[in-house]
Amino acid sequence: MTQHSTRLTREALVLLACLAIGWGLNWPVMKIVVSEVPPLSFRGFCLVVGGLGVLALARLSGLSLKLPARHYRQMMWLVIFNMIGWNVLATYGVSLLPSGRAALLGYTMPLWCVPLSVWLLGEKLSGRRALALLLGLGGVLALMGESAAGLLSSPLGVLLMVAAAWCWACGIVLLKRWQIPLNTVALTGWMMLLGGLPLLIAAPFVDGLPTRMPSAPVFLGLLYNIVIGFMFCYWAWNRLVLLVPVGVSSLSSLITPLVGVAAGAVVLGERPGWQEFLAAALILGAVAVINGLGASGERNKV
Incomplete structure (x- = not known):
């Protein structure tokens, strides 16, 4: 199966499952961390340390770290959208909203990603993909349910999360469009490091200097x-985006907010209701549809 397949390969399915768990659990974790660590300091520190760690792993594995000079400008745009835009906007957004609601708004990303992939990548908006988009967004709306009033009570948080979703979508489409000739590990490390440095430099001016050491739960967060949210999950996501069409990867990623809501219920005491079960059915249906499960003549294709 080539990278142009319209279904998830076995490797992509494993990556998707790991991402759903890794990033889904991270939403309540982020909420805990920003209660003590200012948002910009939090994201800048994690990106820089995580980026250095990924580059070190790439080096120890004998992979090349050299980025072709002709791709410098493209790399900077990827950093601006995928790292700076998404991380800054999402971190401030989650500080103003409950973690579950922030995760749901962040995962409106396919709403922007699918039309961008049609425009910039020439991917076709097939009937199956349109149906999957409707099912997936229906699941997100179902998860919001009674939270609509809560969202309206914090319009700035909503605006930040929607802008974060748009930045993420642009970054995904550009990553797929440009196909920078660098191994995924080194590409991920450079994106994280280059995105984190300006945030870490700006943090003391925006957030001020830290006044105390973080508590044990925040340190673990x-x-x-x-290790998980940045070093592993960013590598896994970049790999997934390069393996399958953007419409497939973005819609399949809708499993993540289900994990985020479940994690919020366990960690932060949020109670799931019938909306969560309806959303699970719709989102899992979207993932099944976009991957052609049950489509006649396609189940046994490789």
């Missing part, structure tokens, strides 16, 4: 973000 920082460690989780660096």
Whole structure:
């Protein structure tokens, strides 16, 4: 199966499952961390340390770290959208909203990603993809349910999360369009490091200097973000985007907010209701549709 397949390969399915768990659990973790660590300092520190860690792993594995000079400008745009735009906007957004609601708004990303992929990548908006988009967004709306009033009570948080989703969508489409000739590990490390440095430099001016050491739960949250949320999940996501069409990867990623809502219920005491079960059915249906499960004549294709 080539990278142009319209279905998820076995490798892509494993990556998707890991991403759903890794990033889904990270939403309540982020909420805990920003209660003590200012948002810009939090994201800048995690990106820089995580980026250095990924580059070190790439080096120890014997992979090349050299980025072709002709791709410098493209790399900077990827950094601006995927790292700076998404991380800054999402971190401030989650500080103003409950973690579950922030995750849901962040995962309106396919709403922007699918039309952008049609425009910039020439991907076709087939009937199956349109149906999957409707099912997936229906699931997100179902998860919002009674939270609509809560969203309206914090319009700035909503605006930040929607802008974050748009930045993420642009970054995904440009990553797929440009196909920078660099191994995924080194590409991920450079994106994280180059995105984190300006945030870390700006943090003391925006957030001020830290006044105390973080508590043990917050320290563990920082460690989780660096190792799982950034080093592993960003690599896995970049790999997934390069494996399959953007419409497939973006719609399949809708499983993540289900994990985010479940994690919020366990960690932060939010109670799931019938909306969560309806959303699960709609989102899982969207993932099944976009991957052609049950489509006649396609189940046994490789």
